[in-house]
Amino acid sequence: MSLDHHLDDATLLQYACGNLDEAFTVVVATHVAMCDTCRHAVRQAEELGGGVLEDVGTAELEVGSFEHLMLRIADQPAEIAPAATVPHVSGDVPAPLVRHLGPDLDAVRWRSIAPGVRKHVIKQNSASKSSLYMLHIAPGMAVPEHGHGGSELTLILSGSYTDVFGTFRRGDIADLDEHVEHQPIVDGDLPCICLVATEAPTRFKGFFSRLLQPLTGI
Ligand SMILES: [Zn+2]
Incomplete structure (x- = not known):
């Protein structure tokens, strides 16, 4: 569905990180199910976060490692295919x-x-x-x-x-x-x-x- 009004980036990130409470999670998840743009953004945020965490593993954190982490996030390719498990819009x-x-x-x-x-x-x-x-x-x-x-x-x-x-x-x-x-x-x-x-x-x-x-x- 092509829409005019979307979630802002801060809300999308909080959602991808699982930081929203139940009420906000339900509303965001419902919009995301209806919105290709935000669904793509959430997948990107989730996959970037997950990929970086896997790469870092249990390695010891060093001075400046946060900056490294952010640089590696910035280095990730922008295009990530949407996952197959996209929620569907059913009826009303x-x-x-x-x-x-x-x-x-x-x-x-x-x-x-x-x-x-x-x-x-x-x-x-x-x-x-x-x-x-x-x-x-x-x-x-x-x-x-x-x-x-x-x-x-x-x-x-x-x-x-x-x-x-x-x-x-x-x-x-x-x-x-x-x-x-x-x-x-x-x-x-x-x-x-x-x-x-x-x-x-x-x-x-x-x-x-x-x-x-x-x-x-x-
Ligand atoms: Zn949207």
Whole structure:
């Protein structure tokens, strides 16, 4: 699938190194399953890291060995064939998400949290401070303008929205840090369904939004 909005390099590296918590891992894995570009980048990061570690083996580390390691990473060929075990996108729900959500987007049980906004919290197996949930936002709805208390990943599964960064369609991901403020508006006639991982509760700006936040929990 050819997409417009991707994971940033830092997130891709953290994912390849296994450093993300469960909520962020699920969202990244789902985007990676839908995105040739990011899947290739992850394979490269994994194979470079693994290859270098194998080469180094148990040899004693010497002064300057870190610099050597980085030079050897830089020396690796850029083109690495993607592995055969690429996860597939099946139906409406991409493969990495099926075990958390089931195979059918239409079967998701939504809870109304505000006019035009519905939410479904996805249970996580690990104790994590991050939240993992889906949002179902009606056409024409604007999510209140907000900044983030921490990192946030939003992956579009159906419909689309537009904000200052452009239009986000199925498979596109918004990889935002805590300094970003934006106001997504759902495009067209279809609701926008997205998968979200957040590090900390979102802070809405403005009096009405602050009133709304305890009710919506987003
Ligand atoms: Zn991508």
